[in-house]
Each structure stands twice: as C-alpha cells, then as structure tokens.
Amino acid sequence: MKRIKLLLLLPVLVMVLLFSAMNYKPKKVIFFGDSITQAGVKPGGYVDLIKKDLDPAKYEVIGAGIGGNKVYDLYLRMEEDVLNKKPDLVVIYIGVNDVWHKLQHRTGTDYPKFIQFYQALINKMQAKGIKVVLCTPAVIGEKKAGANEMDAELDKYACAIRELAAKNNLPMADLRKIFTGYDQENNPENAEKGILTTDGVHLNEKGNRTLADTLLPLIK
Template sequence: MRTGIYLFAFILLLSTAFISKPTRVVFFGDSITQAGVNPGGYIDMLKKTLPADQFELIGAGIGGNKIYDLYLRMEDDVLAKKPDVVVIWVGVNDVWHKASSGTGTDPDKFVRFYEAVIKKLQANNIRVVLCTPAAIGEKTDMTNQQDGDLNQYSAFIRDLATRYNLPLVDLRKAFQEYDLKNNPENKDRGVLTTDRVHLNEKGNQFVADQMKAVLTAGK
C-alpha cells in the first residue's frame, strides 16, 4: 500500500515537471501600453485570443514615459516580474514632447538608452521584442508635424533590431500602409487613433493583430 502511494507521488511529480508554464510577456511602454490593459485595449484583446495556458500577459506602461524612464524603472516594473519576453513599445513621447513641451530625447541619447535597456534584459535571459512608434498624426501626405523625427527614430529601432537579431513589430510601417488604404480624406485622426496618438477600437485591434503575429511565431 505504502509502495503504491510512493509510486503515485513519484508519477505525479514527474508529470508536473513536464507541464510547461505559460510564457510570461511584459509589455513595456508609455500611455498607449498603459491603456492597453483596459477593456478593449490591445493587451486585453490579446488576452482574449491567446491561450491562457500558453501566455501570461502583463502591462507595464506609464503615461508620458520616454526611453530613459523605461531604463530607470526597469528593475521594479519588469525584472521583478521575471518575464520570459519583454515587448518594448516606446518613442512617441521622445519625439512628441520636443514640440509639445521641449523635453524630448536627443537621437544619440535615445539610441544609447534603448541599447542599454536591451542589454539589461538580455543579461537576465529575457527574450526581447522591439516595436517602432506608430503615429503622431495619421495624414498620409507626410504633413504631420513630427513625421520626419518619427521616421528617424523608427529607423533607429529597426537598426537595433537588426544589430541584436531581435523580432520587430514595425507599427510605424504598418500604420502608414493602413492609412494609405483607409484614409482617403487625409484626416489627422479617427482612422486608428482617437487623438493622432492613442488608439481607438480599430487601432487596438490592429495593434493586437500585429503583436500576435510576432508572439506566436514558431509556436
């Protein structure tokens, strides 16, 4: 009888050892990510479409954050959660705040802080996914005030993804292509955003689809 109990306990222990835990994903960013966990947000949408036994999704977004804010709060807000994957989506405020409040991030500092975030995460054996900033205005004729800077900072992120061989969710490219097809009136908002930056319902679904494609690649 006792032998049978021991054998059952051993089999149970052995079986649980082979049960894989869900991949813990932290979305690290600014107010767009902060809103992403709300009902109808892109993270909320992902939670409803990705299997819960395969993915655990956590939001770590704070409004107004720039790349150096992410670097400074990485220990408490990301590393302490022991993620398997971190999705970095930042850059809008680094560009936008140059015009709105004069407190953006210079190009060289943006790249250096971004690279430091990547290295810190990789040093903790975390898989890293990069995202380009999507939009500061949805006009399709390149007359949004920050189009030039946003394209430049997106290019920096693409280069980092190439140099570090990291998956990239190129939201800048995806948004531009979508707006070209779906914004014939050349509106500055209302297609994928509510206010030129933050996502409306279609925008959240669009981002969720882009994120899902990368997160499930190879699954």
C-alpha cells in the first residue's frame, strides 16, 4: 500500500521539482564603476575572476565599468546600466577619477558633491530593493607612508565612503586600507607602481586577485 502511495506521489514530486527549477533565478550582481571595472571583465580581471569563482547556476555577474567615470557619471547612467537590469546586488567602485582628475585635468569632483552624488546612488538603488556594497578607492601611486601626490585627498574621499557605509548600514570593501597595507609590506624599493598596479592606478595580476578575493565574501 505504501509503495502504491509513493508511486502515485512520484509524478507530483517531479512536477514540483521541475516547476522550482524553471522559476529559479540566479543572483544578479553588477559591478558599477570606472576603467578599473571596465578592465575587470577582461580575462584575468577582477570581475572575470569573481565570475569564475562563483557557481554560474547561482550567480549572474555583470561588469558595468566605463573608463574615466566619476561618481556623477554613474548617477547619470544608473537607470540604463543598473536599475533596468534589475540586479539583486550592486558593487559600487568609484572615486579614483574624482580625485585623480583634479590633478590631471582639473575636472575632478568637489568633496561635497562627491558625497551628495554617492548618497543619491545609494538611495535610488535601495528604493528598488537592491543590496549595495561600497568600495573605497584604492591607490593613485603605490609609494609608502603617504608619499604619493594625491594620498591626502584620496584618504579624505575614502573616509567619506567609510562614513556613508556606516550611515547607511552597508557592507564595504576598504580597498584603500588593504592596498596601502599591502604596499607598505611588499614595496621595499618604494616604487610608484608595479606592486598591485601597472601604472599606479590600474590593477596588475596580483591587484586583480586581491580585489576579487576581497569582494567575494561580500557577494556570497
């Protein structure tokens, strides 16, 4: 009798499993940023490494980086490149150009505007039920002990992101702390580049791996 009941229930169980499989959607993760993220989707880039480290059946990984972008550029293209894609989680990695371009082109982002636009990004994403992970900008030059020209300004903007993370109760990858700490321990010749970056800003193989390993626990 029990065997007959089991046989009768079997088709129902199969249908339930099939229905569950058909309706299962992988977690959609978008990496939103500048040229570091744009390069991150290439083989060996941090987005590519994360994608390979995650189960493709459980995660859909999308890179949305554009070279030269600052925080207000992200705000302007957020609707098309993020919100319309309906992600579950967004990793925001921005801030280097907001500081760097002050020196290079005098087109950086003033500190109050940086905070204003960054908070607006968070607000719009959270209003759509999207989980948000913040990242502090890592380095503009890899010399130790604050010897790079933009270190003080970059520290200021990184501190702003830490405060935004605390204010909004958001997880954060403190890349500024991680990268400068690594450079302090692994840059005996006090080189400006070549430790975690190719040019003082953009990531080399070790830099991409470090970033991927830092972000993975915040995504899972």
